[in-house]
Amino acid sequence: MAGALAAKRVVPLRARRDEDKEARRRELLDAARALFEATSFAEVKMADVAARTGLAKGTVFLYFPTKEALFLALLDDLLTAWFAKLNGCLAEGGTWTAHQLARAVAGSLEGEETFTRLLALAQTVLEQNVTVAQAQAFKERVLVSMGTTSALLQARLPFLTPETAGQLIRYVHALVTGLRQMADIAPVAREVLTLPHMAPLRVDFTAELTAAITTLLRGLGAR
Amino acid sequence: MAGALAAKRVVPLRARRDEDKEARRRELLDAARALFEATSFAEVKMADVAARTGLAKGTVFLYFPTKEALFLALLDDLLTAWFAKLNGCLAEGGTWTAHQLARAVAGSLEGEETFTRLLALAQTVLEQNVTVAQAQAFKERVLVSMGTTSALLQARLPFLTPETAGQLIRYVHALVTGLRQMADIAPVAREVLTLPHMAPLRVDFTAELTAAITTLLRGLGAR
DNA sequence: TTGACCGATGACCGGCGGTCATTTAACTCC
């Protein structure tokens, strides 16, 4: 019986090597992600995360001191991955139009619903029950990624200054979290928005984000 | 002793008339608001809300079925009040410049931190544990206020169509919730952002919102 | 004055995040 379980395990029962600990950490993050994708932050129980990896609840807390820390770590991963993806898109080509850039940004967020949903929780929920050190580590990483992206934006859109590029990134961040909340939807809200006269409150995330970024860029001087 | 308490009471010990019930409801909303202003949604306990009004915890649940319902009702009030305030500003004058309008909107949110903080929680937290009926009632009211504001916006900025006016409102909503999250800050985040090199992540809510709206309007055709 | 209604009460419950003494897998050394 123990053998059957061990056969399924990628990581040894006891993770003693740093490499195994890292793998276990990943298992937990993957479990948290899967559960979050199916429900919501509030509905994901630490016991469920543990069960999904075949571990005991207490074990989860050996890897992450709090539930918020677990999800902030997950956001950290997703954010880094997304910036890499976006920077990959921005690396090619010469000068872009406003619409091209807006499409690229909005497109890079396609299929990243988990990331944007978590991003919308970052300041209001995740940074509530976390150590200063962890919050700082997270923000350091954001800073680095932002710097790279800012440089690439200026290469694609020559009329941008370092100042306006930074502004643009902040606006986009704000729009992404804001629009995700409007588009995203608790099940209850989804039901309400189905009603015909609620149409003005329905938001298509990608379309709306593309339009908003295009408009912003035009306002900043793009043609 | 009971007399001393009763002397403080605006509402009779037992609220039997509808008028008294409404007053008690207000007391609870005010208490929730005061506590939320001092801390955060997660830190406000229903027992505290009760204690602050001199009532028992169970009584709060006679007026609001869940914690989320209480705060959604509070948001409902604040939202209605803010729309009224904004519409008041927009009622005067003829044609405005982009910057004037941006100033008006951002200015109307000055001192409304409680409102914007709650707004940022609306979809991710408050609409989670609430009946469909309550969520719908809330959204109905948003729709009505939005309609009025849309009309006033078109009067102040003649280049706006009903379509672009609606777009603008959605963008502003997204920006407000997004920027509030970036500017607002859990205590932990506030400490981290104090570090000098974190400057690019610091956000001045009013300034940033004014700039963003101005930029958007320019992108929509304002001069 | 009295009886009935109904708002207020607070002890109670279930569930969840988080802890810690104990267990035991995994590695080391002889």
Add this chain to the structure above:
DNA sequence: GGAGTTAAATGACCGCCGGTCATCGGTCAA
């Protein structure tokens, strides 16, 4: 390969909090 050592994993346990409900008693009509 057996004994000893380390520390990862365990799960019973705790405190807290949102939410419930049998009971109490204030209020008012008759």
